Amino acid sequence: SQASDNMRILTGALLLAVLGTGLAQQLQQPDPCEHRHRVVGDITYCDRYWECVSGTPQNYDCPNGLVFVGRNRGIAEGCDYPWRGAYCDNKQLANPPLSTEHCDWLYGIFGHETSCTRYWTCWNGTATEQFCIGGLLYNEETHACDWPSNVRGCQKHPLCTEDPDANVPLGSSCERYWACQGGYPRLQRCPATLVFDKQSRRCIAPPTQDCEAPTTTEAPLGEGTGFRGESAPRPQPRPRTRPQPRPTQSRIQQQPQQQRPTKIAPQSSPERPFVPAGAIPVRFNDPEPQGGFAPQQQGGFSP
């Protein structure tokens, strides 16, 4: 009959369409053995790539938490932090996060549970605590130390909560003090020959109650600096852009698929609130970001 003929044509067309789509998708995946670099990214998953091994395409997954960015690029095996580019736009993740203590993924940079001035760098699930220096705070959106005005939830520094525009003594130092400006602290040094007077909170000519004359020796930091008794950490050496040791054999063969994460970058949440701790190592230079990442903007402070 006419109706069943129509139905047969329609079914045939649908079948062709489905087959065609499947073929097109398969054909789109480039063969790494025909590629100059012998490595190509997967067309569906941003954390997966294909490599030509003995003339045969093999697929590999990036270290957990990283996405494929290209041969000889990224921090490990051609893979890099996902927030450094739009690598996962229009692609999915093949693997769910593998979490360890402090690390949402085995590799990445993550916010501290209780401090705005600290963060964790994770390499293969091992967390290393890092500190933002010079009054910078960790910005979970850029995964870098940043000006406090750019860090949501950590706007004002605890040093300056009492008075957002006051000078604050720095421990028992006679020359150094914090100058709060709009709630953001800057480390200052009194001009030569002057000492910081805790009563008037200004640099004045000695002697004061605590200070005879400017000395070159300083009381150890972290004692009596007025916030939480935390010792000020020493600035860390700048990490190399390519963290060491570079894993030589961390290729993870494709794992059976589990539940997929919906987002790769952890955001602050009620379970992970930011509470300023306020430990700042002393430094006289303008604040420099750590971790090798520049702050997005430098608009927060007026010098």
Ligand SMILES: *[C@@H]1O[C@H](CO)[C@@H](O)[C@H](O)[C@H]1NC(C)=O
């Ligand atoms: C990562 O750690 C696991 C054990 O925690 C270890 O078996 C593996 O070899 C490590 N991979 C790399 C690349 O260091």
